[in-house]
Amino acid sequence: MILECHGLGRSFGGTEAVADVSFALAEGESLALIGPNGAGKSTTLGMLTTALRPDRGRATVAGADIAAQAAQVRASLGVLFQEPALDERLSPRQTLRLHAAMHALPRHARAAAVEKALDWAGLREQADRPLRGFSGGMKRRLELARALMHGPRLLVLDEPTLGLDPQGRLDLWARIDGLRAEGMAVLMTTHAMAEAERCDRIGIIDKGRLLAIGTRAELALAHGGHAHADLEQVFLTLTGRALRDAFAGPPARVLRLPRRSA
Template sequence: MLIVECHELGRRFGAAVAVEGLSFSVAEGELFAFLGPNGAGKTTTLHMLTTMLEPTSGWARVAGFDVVRQAPAVRESIGVVFQEPALDERLNARENLEIHAVLYGLRGPRLKEAIAQALEWASLAEVAHRPVRTFSGGMKRRLELARALMHTPKILFLDEPTLGLDPQGRRHLWERIATLRGQGLTVFMTTHYLQEAEACDRVGIIDQGHLIALDTPAALKLKVLGKAEGSLEEVFLELTGRKLRDEEARPRDRLLGFARRGGEHTR
């Protein structure tokens, strides 16, 4: 069963093209990764799939629901961990989880049980009453991941999930993701860490808003390098070039600028 389907998906910001003509699918239970240089369109694509941005062309379905016409149903079916922390750092860990749980309709004993399980799963039960602003980067990531899973989503979207974490924090996070995968959860991630992408079932490489390659890591090496023993980094550099790139504005900055201009008609 396909849990993500995209056809000619695109997004423009005025005259600027962020994503154009993306067509791909993700099967249920897959660990799927998007790789790309800075500003390639990875986060914009993820924002469209999670209903944060409406496409300006094409269409996409997540868990069988159209991301525009059935956006509420999409949101009920997904969990999301953003690139930048999306926690209220004035609140403690338990309060952050409670807000999310209530928004997803959890009440009474079910609410308390879900919060307790989330704290235990994230290894944060002993610090549940500490303000989140006192947490390390790894603790915040674990809390965000636990929060995203409280309503038992069908697919988990991760935008650079280990960005800024030390090796111990990355390993701890991936151990938890591996457990989820063992339970059949679909994971769609963007990453800059080639070693993380090597562990994925399939990898899509996006550059300048276009999907330029999509296959298993082993198949990409064979196709691009002509050998199975190469590295995904070699594949990435061969396809996207070796020139340094500086992203003009982070996706969040683009979104804020778009909001200040009053938006635009996208449908």
């Protein structure tokens, strides 16, 4: 198994973002986590990529423990966060050089690795221009090329196609499919059912719990009545139709001071 997690949990103050999540991913397998807003998908990925410490449970990536062997875990992972994580003042070449240095690629191999990544991303012509002004698709391609530079075995993608136009989405999926064909394992989150259906298995998560996991047909059969039941219907059957509008972002946490009387 490239990834195993058992009883993973994490709270923020009184909010139990992830309650008890367990699953495993085989080498070369792809899994999509789907769930309503605030279900705990990003928090789960945050823990598995060592960005967040779990409160409960344990997990390993390529045999390394996410808490005790974080550096080893990170060496096996290629990660694309939900928000672009790029310094817009840097050029693609500078961005890739920085990553090569941070991941301690051998000095003699760095220049070639940067050039290969630039070619893979199709950004050779723009290699020395600052990223400010690049399209969303160009930035995602660069981030994916960067995520691959150190030779990861598992790609973790948090809503990778968010904000991309159809052309950008198709291009990103062609790249992801190509990597899968070469044996890369993929763990991703998405709100697009069609994207989830491209993965080998799908996990449906809500309120911090994994409600169901299986192939599209297995989920359809178990929760939709027949093997061709619509995935969105299965999703709604398991998670309900209520809107998830609760404010949990920064505005809800702003401390309101009483007005000073004049």
